[in-house]
Amino acid sequence: MCGIVGYIGDKKILPIIIDGLKRLEYRGYDSAGIALIGNDSYFVKTKGRISLLEEKINNSYIDGNYFVGIGQTRWATHGEPSDLNAHPHIDCKGEIFVVHNGIIENYDEIKKDLIEKGHRFLSETDTEVVPHLIEEYYEGDILKAVLK
Numbered sequence: 001m002c003g004i005v006g007y008i009g010d011k012k013i014l015p016i017i018i019d020g021l022k023r024l025e026y027r028g029y030d031s032a033g034i035a036l037i038g039n040d041s042y043f044v045k046t047k048g049r050i051s052l053l054e055e056k057i058n059n060s061y062i063d064g065n066y067f068v069g070i071g072q073t074r075w076a077t078h079g080e081p082s083d084l085n086a087h088p089h090i091d092c093k094g095e096i097f098v099v100h101n102g103i104i105e106n107y108d109e110i111k112k113d114l115i116e117k118g119h120r121f122l123s124e125t126d127t128e129v130v131p132h133l134i135e136e137y138y139e140g141d142i143l144k145a146v147l148k
Contacts, residue, residue, distance in 0.1 A: 002087075002101040003027050003073040010067060014057070017071040021050050029073035031086035035097035038066035043097060045086035072099035078107070079124030089128040091135035092119055098134075100127040 003024030007016045017034050032053045033045025044060060046052045050073070072087040079085035088097040104110070107126035110133065115121065119132045138145040 002075060002099070003029065004099050004101060005071045007069045008067060013066045013069040014061065014063075017069040018050070018054065018057075021053075021071045021073055024073050025050060027073065028075065030076055030081035031074045031083075032072065033074075033086045033088050033099075034069060034071040035088040035090075035099075036064070036066040037068040037097070038064055040064055041094065041097070042066070043088055043090065045083060045088065047081050047083050047086060070097060070099050072101075077103055078126040082123075085123045085125050087125075087127060089123060089125065089131050091131040093135060096131040096134050096138075098127060098130045100130060104129060 003021070005017055005020030005024070007013055013036055021032055031045065031047045032050050033043065035041065035043035042061065042064060044053065044056050046056055070088060074087050076085060087099040090097055104126040107129045110129045111121060114129060114132045114136065117136065121128055134145045137148040
């Protein structure tokens with residue numbers, strides 16, 4: 001089972017998301033990742049402990065003006081534990097970030113269809129189809145794209 005945290009607001013977002021992930025450590029996991037969105041976006045993910053995620057963040061994070069953040073600790077169900085299979089997953093344009101807990105039974109056929117339409121996949125996970133589906137159906141209204 002995965003652990004998911006999120007925050008929307010004007011406080012320093014990175015410590016809130018990292019603290020939330022640390023509170024979920026007792027549940028167990030094999031990888032972790034975060035995405036922050038504001039004037040620009042930032043995401044990082046890794047196989048292994050949250051401490052490894054923090055090291056990656058410390059080596060790459062630029063304190064931006066972020067107001068939305070998501071994070072996840074993951075137990076692999078589709079695809080081995082790896083940096084690429086860790087969440088969040090992202091669409092081709094780098095605009096839609098998704099973390100997910102559960103199994104998408106028909107992801108293989110969805111993935112094949114999206115590949116035929118030109119989408120590029122980086123992981124072996126079922127979740128990665130979600131940001132690509134949203135990207136495929138997005139026509140200016142994110143809610144309509146998600147509901148499709």
